[in-house]
Amino acid sequence: MEESKGMFEPINRRTLHWEIVRQFQEKIISRQFNVGDKLPTERDIAAELNVNRATVREALKKMEVLGLIEIRHGNGIYVKDYLESGNLELFKEIIYMKDVVQIDVLRNILDIRKIIVPVMAGLAAENRTGEELAELQHIIEDEQMPMLEKDLNVHHLIARASRNLFYLFILNFFNQVFRDYGYLYFEVPENRERSKQFHNDILDAITRKDKSLAGKITADVLQYTEDAIYSYYRAVYGNEGGYS
Amino acid sequence: MEESKGMFEPINRRTLHWEIVRQFQEKIISRQFNVGDKLPTERDIAAELNVNRATVREALKKMEVLGLIEIRHGNGIYVKDYLESGNLELFKEIIYMKDVVQIDVLRNILDIRKIIVPVMAGLAAENRTGEELAELQHIIEDEQMPMLEKDLNVHHLIARASRNLFYLFILNFFNQVFRDYGYLYFEVPENRERSKQFHNDILDAITRKDKSLAGKITADVLQYTEDAIYSYYRAVYGNEGGYS
DNA sequence: TAAGACATATTGGTCGAACCAATAAGTCTG
């Protein structure tokens, strides 16, 4: 009731270990802790944060998986170079550290996406089974499903049909980000319409097993969404977050 | 002293929570647990495995980060669809579940790699600073550094110079895998020589800021390594692990 | 004196039991 931002307080009721991770993450990424630094012992951290050691350990476990630290039994806890050992989960954390996705990081993601996805769509057209085709059709024809959900599912099915497990896991990254921010895109009727067209076109290409067509169609829609996103950014934030 | 494999026992002395993660991971990935299944309570798991609850919790924390499960306070623990929520860390775990990297999964990785890396090398040539160029030169001229290490560093620097943070984190995945298996490749003198050539060529291209040349050089060496790896697999395992 | 064996301290790993907090389910009330 003391908040001024809005009616409800943005839920800070996170778990304790979550909060601990956030603090260390912040300090490590901002280089307040340097690579190779030895962190205080679990006992000292617990004492300083005024929490229990078990809670600290849970936080440390998570940070270890993220590639932020290395835990050595009987020795200590050391800060790793997250630019060398960090993984996509950490990258996601970095993205979400700010309230808004920074335009330059978003650009990074879209650049990679534009390179991979069309090729994978081509492979999907080539390798898809009849079952997968039916499934794709089923998704696309579902009138109930929100367009965002539908689009995520289409891409997921393409990933599966591409037979490239590695791509599937990379796509999960894309989808997790887009699931959080995609509503902004799909709020615009024109964009929804464009995606609907894409779904129909890609269904056609995949039905006919037309590899290059699938690739082209996908490249086109990605270019469209990219342009839409950038123009959205320009409209909302101006050019400040612009090209680095 | 009871082992027969070699003089030293391959360190099974893993931590308990590590072992717990392995067991659940195995069961979830092999679909012994189905998506949406509610796992036993922490207390029950601890009782059944005959370990402490705190240990179980540490394992669960890790599985949560991997995208295998969802933990709901006051409710329970649920199995997620790892094909939808799993991340690259989980993918790595999957790779390492078998003793040898399966040829089809390796092929997946190499396919994606072949798509991305040349483009990023081109960007690196375009965007590199004088400082990064000097650093690259320094790495390449270091006669002491083992070729594997050198190669990883070269790629890492290319990633940084590409200015694409997302690529940098994807590269970390590649490098972590190659750090474990790359020695097989670099054992062969011819391959070492090929990499040396690549390093010199890419240094030249990046020095001259020649984008397309950097891309071409990189594409070439990736093709070479790919061929080498496949022929190695054929030689060692025959064609069994072949095309799916 | 220097190398190796040994005791000791430090630090992460595990344990057990208890209580807090969010959720779900059952029960009572109007």
Add this chain to the structure above:
DNA sequence: CAGACTTATTGGTTCGACCAATATGTCTTA
């Protein structure tokens, strides 16, 4: 029968203790 209340279930946290790997200093011995 809807809604408030109570209770049980289950994850989150705490405390205090002990185990196990590692590092360090010390002592013995060649």
